[in-house]
Amino acid sequence: MSKNQSALIGNLREDDSRAWCLLAAALFLLRVTPWSMAELWFDEVLTLQYFAIGGENATFLDIFRNYSMANNHFLNSAVYWWWVRFLNFNFTAHVLRWPSLVFALATIAVVVLHWRYFLGRRWAALAAVMLGISPVFGAFAYQVRGYSLAMFLATVALSGAMEISFGQLRRGQMLACTACLLLPLVMPSAAMLAPSLALLIFLQQRSEKHSWRCALARSLPCLLAGMLGGSYYLTLWQQFQRASQEAGGWISSWEAAGAIALGFLAHAGFFALPSLGGFLFSRWRGRCSPGLLGSYDRQLWFCCVLPIIMLLCLRIGGRAPFPRVFLIYLPVVTLAAVWGAQRQGLLRRARIIYPAVVILLTGSLLENICSHLTRREVLAGHSPQNLLQQYYRGASDNHEVVSFLKEKGLALGSLVLVNEFDATSFLFYWQLAELPPQAVLAANRAPQDFYQQKNLSQMQLFVLARNEVEAQQLFQRAGQHGPFHQVLQTDLRTLFAPGTRSRFWPSQEQNQQPPDQTWINK
Missing domain, CATH: 3.40.50 (Rossmann fold)
Incomplete structure (x- = not known):
């Protein structure tokens, strides 16, 4: 065998993170390119007209002082303010949406290249493939909205939390605190992630037999950073109250909870079963982590589900938030599902291509089913909007x-x-x-x-x-x-x-x- 052939085979190894990063990115672009070329929908148009373009005398800083409606995702609007002017107000849809696509690709890169230090190369690659073909991630990551940026920052914050728990404390605090500080400035509901990650760090530290003082000292910084970022809305309190009252939502908290659960399970697929089974069946928990929250994957699920349930319970009797505001938990769901599957030894010596193909086929099947249902509902006069169906997706x-x-x-x-x-x-x-x-x-x-x-x-x-x-x-x-x-x-x-x-x-x-x-x- 020649040296060139040997080098080629070496580059095609299963644990080649760069190759899997490119593959996951290619899957994502193949999935979302038709959607990104479609027309701008209701919320995207409002974002452009009122914030990215603004009035005749609008300035860049005006973006951060205008919360007349909940559509202003501050940092995302700021990015698009510059981008629209760079394009000289060219509103070709697929070009206009490039910043959101870049944030989505950066999310995939973080998962492959950083999570490998905690999951291993193969499992980090599978997590990236899961994101690339996800019927949830792709459906929102291309939009001229703050969801793509929010999911990227949530992934960085989660990476920082893992560094605090298992890696370098200083670098972890820098990543987690910076991301938690910026997340509320994308959208105020993203402030939920900071207490979730603080709770995650605290539970993990306590499970490792660290003292209460040590656990609190390591978990509080990201919580305080999130509170600091969220406190910016106090300077716009009257606008914030009015926009919150005028914002739409779901009539039923139960329906919203069901839509969130269905979307997250569709995203995680069969990888979610080992972790969720640990909550329901004690024999699934294993000898090393017999307690309900004895393993990191179940701690992740708990810190993801708890704030969502609490928020929905607080909104009983009123309008529940749109399920899409909980997209910041999608990276947490991804990590929890993959971590649980790894802990149960689902792959062991099996080649990575087999679960990757299963993820690919499952994601494609779910997308086709959802697209068919959406088309049927739209033609019947309905306008579905949840994590799996959007009446506007791909339409022109x-x-x-x-x-x-x-x-x-x-x-x-x-x-x-x-x-x-x-x-x-x-x-x-x-x-x-x-x-x-x-x-x-x-x-x-x-x-x-x-x-x-x-x-x-x-x-x-x-x-x-x-x-x-x-x-x-x-x-x-x-x-x-x-x-x-x-x-x-x-x-x-x-x-x-x-x-x-x-x-x-x-x-x-x-x-x-x-x-x-x-x-x-x-």
Whole structure:
């Protein structure tokens, strides 16, 4: 065998962290590239318009003094403030989202290259593959929002906690404290991670028979750093209170808890079973860690689950937070699942490629199932938003409809009525096309029977809906009765107009339009 062949084989070893880092990154990019090329959705548009772009006289520091709505993830908005100006206000979606993709790739790199010192090379590689193909991580890591940056900082903070517990105390404190200080400045709910990591460090130190004083001394710094970062919102207290009251959420804490549990279990897959089994069955706990919290993986699960349960219990009777605010715990779930599987000796001498393929197939299967369910729900008129389903993911219907109306010369002198979930994104692309914004109406804000007004009834009315039932409701909102027909069919949306197709389209365009379907709006 030649030296070149030997070197090539050496580079393909199972424990080559660099190769696995590249593989996990490639899996992630393959997964999210189609989504990153899709149109910007509701929250992304708000982030850009109000914070990254701002008003005419907006400055960089204004970002940190404006909490008029909960969409301002301070540090993320600051990154995108510079990025938008670097791109000279180019709003091409896949280019615009690069900073979030970079933070996601950095998260994968930290998992492979740093966690290997505590998990070993093979298990750190599997953790990275789990993130790369995850139906949860990828679904949020590409967005023009603070989730990708928050998950990166959470991974750094968790790495610091492991350094404190098993490695170098000084470096661990620097990593954990810096990340815990910055996390609340991404989004205030991220302050939850600091007490969780402080509790984790304390439990681990006590399980190693360190004194109470030593355990407290090592766990308190990251807690104090998180409190210091969160205290910034005291300087914006009135804005913070108002934004918190106006922010949406889930009606039921039980439903939110179920969605969080389902998302985390789908992310961790079968690797979560050994650790979770240790809570339920004593024989799974092993001789070395017989107690309920006797092993590091169960300590991780406990410190992850406890604050989530406490927060949801406090919100019983009111609106529960969106499940996505708990994405900061995704690195903790990843580490807990992999650590538990390693402790149970699931791999032993088996080749790493086998569990990697299982992770890949499981993640792909879950994604296909979730995409199918999401598509079916959207076409039925629903707007699912949880850790596994997002009604907006991969969609470009609003952008396509705006382009169609402008190309056909139908935009000027027309009114477009859109449901409240699509209106913000539709209006964004409408304005990018240099069309008058007053021509777009959101269903939840449009006056009842507005189309009966003389100054509006002379304009052509369009309705963008997910199905004919929703279209009928929107026409009724406008005060338009009688037949309506399909003008354009996109992947998940349909553009409708009053009357029949034969009355609407010029005769020369009849053959280019979809089959004549007319509905009666009574």
